[in-house]
Amino acid sequence: MSLRRDVLRGATARLAEAGVASPEHDAAELLAHVLGTTRARLPLVDEVGTDALAAYDVLVARRAAREPLQHLTGTAYFRHVELAVGPGVFVPRPETELLAGWAIEQAAAVERPVMVDLCTGSGAVAKALADEVPGAVVHAVELDEAAHTWAERNLADTDVDLRHGDMATSFDDLAGTVDVLTCNPPYIPLDAWESVAPEARDHDPHLALFSGADGLDAIRVLERRAALLLRPGGVVGFEHADAQGESAPAVFLATGRWADVRDHLDLAGRARFTTARLAR
Known part of the structure; x- marks a missing residue:
């Protein structure tokens, strides 16, 4: 198990180093996606399990390689509608x-x-x-x-x-x-x-x-x-x-x-x- 704040801190630094424009936002969105929750509810999560952390590391690596965030989550939001997106x-x-x-x-x-x-x-x-x-x-x-x-x-x-x-x-x-x-x-x-x-x-x-x-x-x-x-x-x-x-x-x-x-x-x-x- 790893503390959520430490996981986010490490991922944010990794994305920032890769040149991602919004590293803190993207790190949080990806973790929320892995945990099946929303970015707004992430503060309610104290720890990240081993399996979730492994899945998260894969997504962070792909985002650091500049794959679009929405391709990784499979979802984009536009005004009041939700869209499925991908390659x-x-x-x-x-x-x-x-x-x-x-x-x-x-x-x-x-x-x-x-x-x-x-x-x-x-x-x-x-x-x-x-x-x-x-x-x-x-x-x-x-x-x-x-x-x-x-x-x-x-x-x-x-x-x-x-x-x-x-x-x-x-x-x-x-x-x-x-x-x-x-x-x-x-x-x-x-x-x-x-x-x-x-x-x-x-x-x-x-x-x-x-x-x-x-x-x-x-x-x-x-x-x-x-x-x-x-x-x-x-x-x-x-x-x-x-x-x-x-x-x-x-x-x-x-x-x-x-x-x-x-x-x-x-x-x-x-x-x-x-x-x-x-x-x-």
Whole structure:
């Protein structure tokens, strides 16, 4: 048996040395996972048994090798929903919750809104929309086969219309009828490989990360698709890199099809997502 505080102290130091951004948080989450409890209830645990300690050491070693925390626990949380995640799917980030929140606010002004989430990945945004917008008709699409399988699992208990396909060609049947469209597209330039955190670069599917020489290829496709799918006056919101606070909105501004093009900051004050309204 080992004291819980000593176990956590050692694991935190190990993760910090490995460059993990939140070593104390991750050490506690992994121990709670091994013990079948929550991080908030860990202080109620005084000692960690030999078997649990062995299992914990394995997980800490994998986290120190920069395997995503959510892959190790099998769970990610997004707004008010819980998601199953693992190898083959992009782990949803907290900053994307702001985009989902914007979409939910926009939908509140429409009776029975039609909503589409392109590049849905794990289904995080689509599930949040279905959860927080009663009466919404929510559609989602994912191209990557492995990610689509995760989305199927996460959306199985919802009425979301999930499709397997390319966002560039999906939902012709909805043309001109969509009220709110969201997308978290790939947006990292190909030459920015070395700047990407190991958790994403080595474990997230590259289809969800990289998008041409300037990182804007998928956003250009999104602009064309959104113009087709949205009704006049419908709105689109999409995430981008913090360095794209001017270049991402410029993709939409250049076409003359959009009004109210606006960029939004995340909670850290970084440019994070763009919204626009299809001109009437």
